[in-house]
Amino acid sequence: MSKVTGPLIEVLGALRSAVADLDVVGLAPDDMAELTDVLASIRRVAEAGFAPVAGEISRQSRRELGKDSYSRKRGFTSPAALISAATGSSTADAARMMKVGEATAPRRNLVGEELPAKHPHVAQAVKAGVLSVTAAEGIVSLLDRVAIRAGDAACEEMEAILAARAPGLTSDELRRMLLDAEARLDPDGKEPREHERRDRRMLAFRTERDGSVSLTGRFDPETAAPIVTAIDGIVTRIMRRNEHQDDPAKKDGRTRMQMQADILADLARHALGCRAVPTRPITTMVVRMDYDTFRAALDENAEAAGAAGTARIDGIEQPITARAVRRMAVDAQIIPCVLGGNSEVLDLGREERLFTKKQKLALAERDGGCAFCGAPPGHTIVHHIDWWSRGGRTDLDNGILLCVACHHRIHDDGWEIRIDGVGRNAVPWFIPPPWLDHTRTPRRGGPTRYRLVA
Structure with a gap:
């Protein structure tokens, strides 16, 4: 036993003994x-x-x-x-x-x-x-x-x-x-x-030994955005319909991946029998950017359009340039979400009695999707922090995005929520119930867990 390994071997022996004595059942x-x-x-x-x-x-x-x-x-x-x-x-x-x-x-x-x-x-x-x-x-x-x-x-x-x-x-x-x-x-x-990501885009088909067909694809963010948005929007609609279906026999029993495969086939079948590109999708792409990036995207000068800032597409993690935003902006099915210098969302209404689509877009800029688990914005609903049934207001200060599962968890398990700050950089905090954590230590939510300071 050397001087280097001696102390470690002693620690290892104690650790092995402690692990052997662990009893985790019913902790x-x-x-x-x-x-x-x-x-x-x-x-x-x-x-x-x-x-x-x-x-x-x-x-x-x-x-x-x-x-x-x-x-x-x-x-x-x-x-x-x-x-x-x-x-x-x-x-x-x-x-x-x-x-x-x-x-x-x-x-x-x-x-x-x-x-x-x-x-x-x-x-x-x-x-x-x-x-x-x-x-x-x-x-x-x-x-x-x-x-x-x-x-x-x-x-x-x-x-x-x-x-x-x-x-x-x-x-x-x-x-x-x-x-x-x-x-x-x-x-x-x-x-x-x-450009490199776009040059590497591909879609390949291969017949497997059992006769099934495998599809392998790679897409740059700009190409992927309409694909992800269209398929994800239909999947979300099916899962929400399941959530409100009381009869188990009438619920869609497919897995998410099975739904995605069937939806891709449905879209292809529709294209084969359709002479025109559909113009009324059930969901739209949302591109989020600050005001400087927005101005650069409107600039016809190629150098200026590629030089300022980045933007993000809901459901796509990789940021895109202002030049890509300008290319995408010709599509009327895209919603630009522009931020002012104080990180407040511009030109999105706040005066509706119920949470509106515009309010949800504004909240998605702060919460990034489900503020609790990180699910994409399309999978979420707007939750009243102070419950509507208890007199809570339907405004941005009282709203937070949660997926259906987390919405139920917050309600059923007794979590509390608070928001520190205002605008895009506000921080949601989730306070666990005493039975789960007797210290009730707040847990940071939303993209502020990983988002760098603007």
Whole structure:
């Protein structure tokens, strides 16, 4: 037992004993939450310890060492294969671990002086056990990709923000935040990337051995938007009809994926028998942008239209350029949602007795979809924070977007909701009932969990 491994082996023995004695059957909600947090922290701490080891294995196994490579001496073709065998993970996970280890390890200059890690903020968060290796690798990959165009100062500032904001995010939320960060760090690269994504668009058909046909597709955001909007709108209508159907025999029993397949076939059949493109869709595309982007989109000058800001399409995560907005704006089935300088939604009515479509569009700019679980705006309804039956008003200050499932959960389980601030950057907070969390610690909702400061 070496001085390096001795203390860890003692900790490992204690951990094994504690895990063997765990009895999780029937745990109270508070105890379950605490146990989940503790075990997740242990995993992150273990990853933090293994990341520099993986980085050193990679360094001692670099290709130029040939037969003296550490991994080859151990009988493996690559360091990723060695780590994969040791951890039981995939080689992709092993490569991710090596990348984080190399990016967060201390460095030395030519005269032997120790230098900070290449990504010090990520290194600190990983070492503290608050940032997972998966999240760290996503941040590191982004920063390395844009470093030359964005510059060291901007990348370091963004690294500090991302390392602080990433802990606690789901993989989907982290991806959205990284997309936003890349658009901010590399605005000049938005349009070339848009062209690259468009050039890679494709749709392929393949007949499988059992006779079924597989469709494989890839679409740029502009091409995907009408496809996603049309299919998602019909699926949402079916699921809402199911929600209000009391007779189980009359409910649509298809899964969401089965519905999507059938809807695509229905749209194709309609096109085969239709001489004109339909002009009355059941749903519309919503493109959200700030006022500067809106003005750039109206500018006929190509350079100006590609230079200012980004916009987002409901249901599509990847931001688009003002030039793409201008191309899409010729379609009358698109609703532009324009924001003023104070992040308030412009030109959307607020005077209706019931929540209107315009009010929902305004709330979607703040909530991004279901403020509780993140479902797309098309899957949501507007919930009265102060219930209508208890005298609550039907206005934007008293509205929040929730999907049907979360709407029921909020009502049935006794959650409370509060909104801090106004406009797009207001923060929804969900306060759990005492039986679920005796501390009633508020949980941040909406896209402010992952949205970078405007």
